[in-house]
Amino acid sequence: MSTRAGTAADDQFYREYILDHYKNPRNFGRLENPDISHEEDNPLCGDVIGMDFRVKDGVIEDIRFHGRGCAISQASASLLTERLKGLPLEDAKKIGKADVLGELGIDISPARIKCALLSLKVLKVGAYGLAGNDEDEE
């Protein structure tokens, strides 16, 4: 993976924007009376992510996420909500693993892939009722 960074800003894995999304998560919290609400966890490391959606005329009008876990799972959720807000559900449906990993923009080791994709699982299972899981399918 990466070499040891001189400063936090040039760490190849814990990039500044990832740490920023971890420490200052966007769209964090709960929605009152959401149209859709779903939560998933990764029992192995105890990561939990839940999302509340407000959908109007087929568009994700508002979104909030909650949960706890490692920097990768939380930053990935925060990034995903930014992308989802204002997006038609039909378009949100097309978001896949490659998109989420691309957005994170770092090399994810097999041990951490579940962390990175937990929020996508919440989106898939919650918003579309797609069968849960899993990152092995592709």
Added chain:
Amino acid sequence: MIKTLDVETIRKDFPIFKTGIAYLDSANTSQRPRQVTAAMVEYFEKFNSNVHRAAYRIAEEATVRYEATREKVRDLINAASTKEIIYTRGTTEAINLVAYSWGRKHIKHGDLIVLTLLEHHSNIVPWQILAAEKGATIEYVDIDERGELRLDQFQKLLEHSPKLVAFGQVSNALGTINPAQEMVAAAKAAGATVLVDGAQGAPHQGVDVRALGCDFYAFSGHKMLGPTGAGILYGRRELLEAMDPFMSGGDMIKAVRIEGTTYHELPWKFEAGTQAIAEVIGLGAAVDYLSALGMDAVRAHEREITEYAYEALSDVEGLTLYGPPPSRRAGVISFSIEGIHPHDLATIADRDQVCLRAGHHCAMPLMTRLGVAATARASFYVYTQKDEVDRLVGSIKEAQRIFK
């Protein structure tokens, strides 16, 4: 006087350290010395064959070496007879064997099984399955704020005459050394059958099963310098004799007839099919290695490293330690760091070649009780050096710098 370990010399027996890793995950699985792999390679290259079956010399040699491990293990844990030493794949299989062969016969509707909140999943799930099948109840002994078992509560539960009491000698998640002797005596006095999970006990504390007085004792070779795939169930002969087989098929029989089958005698009654021959031979070499070091010296070294690590970690700001003080724990330290998830810490440590465990350590009921989802865990063994602990502290500081 207790011998001290010459760690520098010991490390020369472990080629893996040439890679430069700081290995702090021995409670998960230990490293293996050259002597262990050499014993296995010798079998593969010089007398590879099946045991107990063939009438030629290399098979006899294989059988002798394979069976020799039984005597070494018997001696290590001071069992009365090699008939009481059953080869299994590990602790998990050993406990499942007891749950299946002893449990299905003796646990009845309404019976009580007593476990503790410190247990590894492998000493919980087989009992949950058995209890569900039989309509038995399970009660769990709680821990106090130091991560030690509530013995007052244990005593109370014993008043309800449990059929079975099962607990770990040492907690893999917190390192807590349980007062096993006292607990076994109390449980036996209450009329219970007692299983001790020795997965973390046999490699680090050692055991004398006759002095301990338990009915069953389970442990894994891979946590005590041996290879994966070979472990031990010790059982008191009287109980084993009365139990039906676990797995059935070849090797565990005396005679198979259309009208019915008679089982082999102990210990082979419980060893169906071709066994992990090389691994059992490797385990024998591991026992030799540990015996040569001396379990007293092993314990003394671990205590020293644990005290050193406990001190070093206590000095780190924002670090929370779980479990008892170092004098009352084995070489395991679970901790968390404010604002940094254990997985992130492990990822950062990994970049410094520091192997650290992060997660629930197969003890989810305990994690729930502690109110945490996961912890980071450092664990030590005969080859652990203070330098490795220093490197861990370095990685923690690096993580804190990144996450500040």
